[in-house]
Amino acid sequence: MRLLVTGGAGFIGANFVHQTVRERPDVDVTVLDALTYAGDRTSLDGVAGSVRFVEGSITDADLVDGLVGESDAVVHFAAESHNDNSLDDPSPFVQTNVVGTFTLLEAVRRHGVRFHHISTDEVYGDLELDDPAKFTPDTPYNPSSPYSSTKAGSDLLVRAWARSFGVEATISNCSNNYGPYQHIEKFIPRQITNLVDGVRPRLYGAGLNVRDWIHVEDHNAAVWAILDGGRPGETYLIGADGETNNLDVVRTLLEIFGRDADDFDHVADRPGHDLRYAIDASRLRDELGWTPRYTDFRAGLEATVQWYRDNESWWRPHKAAVEAKYAATGQ
Ligand code: NAD
Ligand code: DAU
Numbered sequence: 001m002r003l004l005v006t007g008g009a010g011f012i013g014a015n016f017v018h019q020t021v022r023e024r025p026d027v028d029v030t031v032l033d034a035l036t037y038a039g040d041r042t043s044l045d046g047v048a049g050s051v052r053f054v055e056g057s058i059t060d061a062d063l064v065d066g067l068v069g070e071s072d073a074v075v076h077f078a079a080e081s082h083n084d085n086s087l088d089d090p091s092p093f094v095q096t097n098v099v100g101t102f103t104l105l106e107a108v109r110r111h112g113v114r115f116h117h118i119s120t121d122e123v124y125g126d127l128e129l130d131d132p133a134k135f136t137p138d139t140p141y142n143p144s145s146p147y148s149s150t151k152a153g154s155d156l157l158v159r160a161w162a163r164s165f166g167v168e169a170t171i172s173n174c175s176n177n178y179g180p181y182q183h184i185e186k187f188i189p190r191q192i193t194n195l196v197d198g199v200r201p202r203l204y205g206a207g208l209n210v211r212d213w214i215h216v217e218d219h220n221a222a223v224w225a226i227l228d229g230g231r232p233g234e235t236y237l238i239g240a241d242g243e244t245n246n247l248d249v250v251r252t253l254l255e256i257f258g259r260d261a262d263d264f265d266h267v268a269d270r271p272g273h274d275l276r277y278a279i280d281a282s283r284l285r286d287e288l289g290w291t292p293r294y295t296d297f298r299a300g301l302e303a304t305v306q307w308y309r310d311n312e313s314w315w316r317p318h319k320a321a322v323e324a325k326y327a328a329t330g331q
Helices: 011-023 041-050 061-069 083-088 091-111 146-165 187-196 216-229 246-256 282-288 297-310 312-328
Strands: 002-006 028-033 051-055 073-076 114-120 169-174 202-204 210-212 235-238 243-245 265-267
Touching: 002 011, 011 028, 011 041, 011 216, 028 041, 028 061, 041 051, 061 091, 073 091, 073 216, 083 146, 091 114, 091 146, 114 146, 114 216, 146 169, 169 216, 187 202, 187 246, 187 297, 187 312, 202 246, 210 246, 216 235, 216 282, 235 282, 243 246, 246 297, 297 312
Parallel strands: 002 028, 002 073, 028 051, 073 114, 114 169, 169 235, 202 265
Antiparallel strands: 210 243
C-alpha cells in the first residue's frame, strides 16, 4: 500500500509514521508536511531511511494532486492544532484546516483514492461537569473556538464529499492525546518542561476543566483499525475513558517530580474555555475490536516525563519563545 500522510512531522503524525514503519513493513509511506512552527523533521530521524519526505503545503493544489495520484490512501493529520494560537490569529487555521482539507478532497475525488480525516472531539463543543453524557457520533456540532470551528468545517466538507461525490472517506474524532513528540505549547509537555526547569506549572483558571486523555499510540492504533475495517462515509469517535481535570494532571506531575502538591500557579483563563470533553468510543470498540493499551494514565505520564528528560535537545530550542508568548497573555 502507498500511503500519503499529511502532517507527518507533527506530534500525532510523527508517532503514526513511527508506528507504521515498525508494524506495517508492507506500507510505503510518503509524508507531506509544511514544517510550520509545529512540524519538526527530526521527529522522523529514526525512520528517515524508510519514509519519503516532501516539504510543502496541503493548500498547494498541484503538489497535492501529484502526490495523491501516486497514492492508494491518504491519512490527513496536517492542521493548525492549538486553540490558544487560534485566538491570537485565526487566519492560518482557516487556510490549512478548511482550504487545505478542501484541496485534498478534490484530489482524492479526481484520483479515486481512499481518505481518512483526523479530527477532534472539540467539534462537539463541551459538556457540563456533572453531565453523565458523553460525545457520540450523533452529538450535534457546536464548536467554540476558531480552531475547533475550522476542524468542524473540515469534517463537514469530508461528509459532503463522501455523500455527494462518493469519495471513500472516513472520519475520526479523538480526545486529547499525550506522549512523545508533542509540542511544548500544549498543556502536558508545557508543564513537564517547566518542572524540568524548576518552574511552577501554570493552570488556566480554576483548573477544573476536564479532558479525556488518550495515549497517542492508542489513537494511532485506532486509526489503523479504521483504515483496515472502517465503513466508508462513517465517523468513529476515539477515546480511552481517560477523563481527568487539569488540576489532577498537574498534581500527578508534581508528585512524579517529587514536588509539593500546591507548587503551581493559577493564571489567566482561556477565553471561551471548553469545560469538559468525554468520548463514547462504543462504535470503534464494538465494530472494529479496538481497545486501548495505555490504561494506566499515571504510568503513561511517567513514561512521557522520561521521554522529555531524555530528549531535551528536541524541545529546548523552543522553550524560551513559547514561554514569552504565553507571558504576553498573562498565561
Ligand atoms: P501538530 O500541531 O503537532 O502538528 C501539525 C503538523 O501539520 C505539523 O507537522 C505542521 O508542520 C503540519 N502542517 C500545518 N499546516 C500545514 C500545511 N498547510 N500543509 C502541510 N502541513 C502542515 O498537531 P497534532 O497535535 O499532531 O494534531 C494532528 C491532527 O490531529 C490535527 O488534525 C488535530 O486537529 C488532530 N487532533 C489532535 C489532538 C491532540 O490532542 N493533539 C486530538 C484530536 C485530534
Ligand atoms: O480534545 C482534542 C484537542 O485537544 C485537540 O483537538 C487539540 O489539537 C489539542 O491541542 C487539544 O486541545 P486542548 O485545548 O484541550 O489542549 P491544550 O493542551 O491546549 O490544553 C489542555 C487543557 O489544559 C485545557 O483545558 C487548557 C489547559 N491548559 C493549557 C495550557 C497550555 C492549562 O491549564 N495550562 C496551560 O499552560
